[in-house]
Amino acid sequence: MSFLLSLLLRRICLFAARQGCLSHWEKLSSISAQKWRRLFFKCECFQKGGAFKFRGACNAVFSLDNDQAAKGVATHSSGNHAAALSLAAKLRGIPAYIVIPKGAPKCKVENVMRYGGQVIWSEATMQSRESVASKVLQETGAVLVHPYNDGRIISGQGTLSLELLEQAPDIDTLIVPISGGGLVSGVALAAKSINPAIRVLAAEPRGANDAAQSKVAGRIITLPETDTIADGLRAFLGDCTWPIVRDLVDDIITVDDEEIIEAMKLCYEILKVVVEPSGAIGLAAVLSDSFKKNPALKNCSNIGIILSGGNVDLGGLWDSFRK
Amino acid sequence: MSFLLSLLLRRICLFAARQGCLSHWEKLSSISAQKWRRLFFKCECFQKGGAFKFRGACNAVFSLDNDQAAKGVATHSSGNHAAALSLAAKLRGIPAYIVIPKGAPKCKVENVMRYGGQVIWSEATMQSRESVASKVLQETGAVLVHPYNDGRIISGQGTLSLELLEQAPDIDTLIVPISGGGLVSGVALAAKSINPAIRVLAAEPRGANDAAQSKVAGRIITLPETDTIADGLRAFLGDCTWPIVRDLVDDIITVDDEEIIEAMKLCYEILKVVVEPSGAIGLAAVLSDSFKKNPALKNCSNIGIILSGGNVDLGGLWDSFRK
Numbered sequence: 001m002s003f004l005l006s007l008l009l010r011r012i013c014l015f016a017a018r019q020g021c022l023s024h025w026e027k028l029s030s031i032s033a034q035k036w037r038r039l040f041f042k043c044e045c046f047q048k049g050g051a052f053k054f055r056g057a058c059n060a061v062f063s064l065d066n067d068q069a070a071k072g073v074a075t076h077s078s079g080n081h082a083a084a085l086s087l088a089a090k091l092r093g094i095p096a097y098i099v100i101p102k103g104a105p106k107c108k109v110e111n112v113m114r115y116g117g118q119v120i121w122s123e124a125t126m127q128s129r130e131s132v133a134s135k136v137l138q139e140t141g142a143v144l145v146h147p148y149n150d151g152r153i154i155s156g157q158g159t160l161s162l163e164l165l166e167q168a169p170d171i172d173t174l175i176v177p178i179s180g181g182g183l184v185s186g187v188a189l190a191a192k193s194i195n196p197a198i199r200v201l202a203a204e205p206r207g208a209n210d211a212a213q214s215k216v217a218g219r220i221i222t223l224p225e226t227d228t229i230a231d232g233l234r235a236f237l238g239d240c241t242w243p244i245v246r247d248l249v250d251d252i253i254t255v256d257d258e259e260i261i262e263a264m265k266l267c268y269e270i271l272k273v274v275v276e277p278s279g280a281i282g283l284a285a286v287l288s289d290s291f292k293k294n295p296a297l298k299n300c301s302n303i304g305i306i307l308s309g310g311n312v313d314l315g316g317l318w319d320s321f322r323k
Numbered sequence: 324m325s326f327l328l329s330l331l332l333r334r335i336c337l338f339a340a341r342q343g344c345l346s347h348w349e350k351l352s353s354i355s356a357q358k359w360r361r362l363f364f365k366c367e368c369f370q371k372g373g374a375f376k377f378r379g380a381c382n383a384v385f386s387l388d389n390d391q392a393a394k395g396v397a398t399h400s401s402g403n404h405a406a407a408l409s410l411a412a413k414l415r416g417i418p419a420y421i422v423i424p425k426g427a428p429k430c431k432v433e434n435v436m437r438y439g440g441q442v443i444w445s446e447a448t449m450q451s452r453e454s455v456a457s458k459v460l461q462e463t464g465a466v467l468v469h470p471y472n473d474g475r476i477i478s479g480q481g482t483l484s485l486e487l488l489e490q491a492p493d494i495d496t497l498i499v500p501i502s503g504g505g506l507v508s509g510v511a512l513a514a515k516s517i518n519p520a521i522r523v524l525a526a527e528p529r530g531a532n533d534a535a536q537s538k539v540a541g542r543i544i545t546l547p548e549t550d551t552i553a554d555g556l557r558a559f560l561g562d563c564t565w566p567i568v569r570d571l572v573d574d575i576i577t578v579d580d581e582e583i584i585e586a587m588k589l590c591y592e593i594l595k596v597v598v599e600p601s602g603a604i605g606l607a608a609v610l611s612d613s614f615k616k617n618p619a620l621k622n623c624s625n626i627g628i629i630l631s632g633g634n635v636d637l638g639g640l641w642d643s644f645r646k
Binding site: 043045046050107229257258261264265268269272273274275277310314315316317318320321322 | 366368369373430552580581584587588591592595596597598600633637638639640641643644645
């Protein structure tokens with residue numbers, strides 16, 4: 001971590017949130033170019049299940065009528081949506097069938113099991129995920145709850161803006177990780193309905209920059225493959241999320257994996273908050289040259305950063321303490 | 324992490340604190356022996372400087388009169404007190420002279436420098452620390468602020484109890500890391516003045532169990548050497564802290580390093596909070612058999628755990644993401 005960055009990140013105080021926790025630092029006193037900026041963190045790693053996904057999953061599960069709900073819910077996901085759906089289903093007392101591609105992060109699979117989700121394995125390809133999921137739906141009659149391309153999910157994620165703007169009404173800019181677009185769509189819809197002047201920026205890894213490409217092309221672009229450590233940011237936009245991203249997201253900032261790692265490090269070392277790579281990308285974006293040197297973003301002075309989740313395999317860290 | 328433990332640690336919500344942050348989980352629903360227990364976390368890792376030490380250092384620095392303060396403050400410390408004193412001195416606009424033994428954790432030395440403390444190196448032995456410090460005091464006329472054996476420090480640390488018991492008035496038991504005894508002395512004095520029936524337990528590493536031995540012997544015991552990963556818990560009681568520990572600390576629970584590592588893991592994986600080994604020892608104590616099977620502790624039902632700090636070198640973790 002550069003010394004300047006670490007200085008930049010001092011002075012933190014923490015506020016409570018309804019579900020997550022917001023931390024906030026008053027001054028970026030050490031980098032003159034940014035010293036008038038204030039950053040507010042919405043710590044969705046403190047959310048139930050360790051990520052924002054519980055918002056949308058809860059909204060989806062509890063908006064089902066009793067007949068629909070009786071047969072349970074299903075999804076295919078390698079990550080936080082799967083655990084969140086399992087937890088929401090458990091709270092309603094209905095089954096959750098989760099198709100998980102082989103190679104999914106261990107801690108995320110453990111979360112699914114912990115919350116009582118029934119794991120069905122598929123191959124890693126999207127084709128295999130979809131065909132296994134479709135078989136599960138046929139056999140169980142469960143309702144499919146898509147991780148992001150679903151109005152109930154988008155609305156649920158939007159509750160984040162309601163909370164954050166109540167806690168920090170001065171925020172003029174929001175920075176939100178983008179993958180399939182469920183989070184940023186909900187956040188943008190809710191935030192702009194409260195304050196139409198608010199700026200909503202998405203942050204995307206360079207190795208999975210389909211959303212940035214889509215904005216340029218004016219249509220959904222998908223990629224043959226993605227390459228990023230941010231395992232939660234590899235999905236592509238859907239037909240529900242694309243029009244919202246196209247119309248309400250003001251800009252997309254792409255950062256590389258090294259910038260994500262540096263931002264993670266700051267979260268651990270200075271904020272003392274555990275984030276996963278996808279969760280740190282908003283901070284990486286604010287600290288990037290693409291943000292700082294962009295004249296259009298010069299007047300962003302109260303910036304809300306969504307730390308979207310904290311589910312990460314810390315693997316060898318524990319053994320390193322045992323030596 | 325055992326599956327049971329991870330279940331035990333679900334259901335968290337977070338509350339704000341004045342300076343730190345309190346997190347709290349409602350139910351330990353998965354371990355029947357403990358399911359009626361509620362745990363409250365006082366997250367001093369979110370404190371300025373990343374540890375509770377800022378409380379005492381601030382109290383000491385701001386209680387000096389102008390003449391005393393003018394020449395600055397000094398201490399010898401390998402850790403969080405040094406950084407906290409530097410920061411408090413910086414806020415008052417006076418110099419801080421910090422004697423640091425070689426081999427101190429890198430992140431803690433960086434904190435001292437970040438806050439403008441003037442670092443003077445000594446050898447690692449207590450003798451060298453003291454002789455270098457005494458030379459610094461002679462040369463500068465600075466006021467020595469001992470890390471724990473000082474009434475101003477003890478009082479400052481006690482503010483933690485005032486906050487915690489305001490936030491969670493039902494707490495019947497506090498678990499506090501013990502090293503030189505400054506924190507637990509302040510916490511016990513303040514907590515028992517509010518609620519004389521409150522139980523104050525100290526948590527100590529087995530490899531530095533001088534306080535537990537002192538309680539048994541009825542006098543201060545020091546050890547020829549200590550062996551624990553909890554680098555903040557290697558000091559011995561002083562003549563100010565010993566009488567308070569003797570009279571107000573109800574029991575001392577010793578845990579081994581493996582239990583500390585498991586508790587750290589739970590803090591990172593479930594609470595999503597970054598703690599240092601010393602900071603996790605209170606949770607380790609609550610989860611230990613010595614706690615759970617102690618009949619005298621059977622009726623501890625609302626337990627406040629002090630996560631005392633979060634300054635830890637995560638070393639190879641970042642490189643592991645780069646592979």
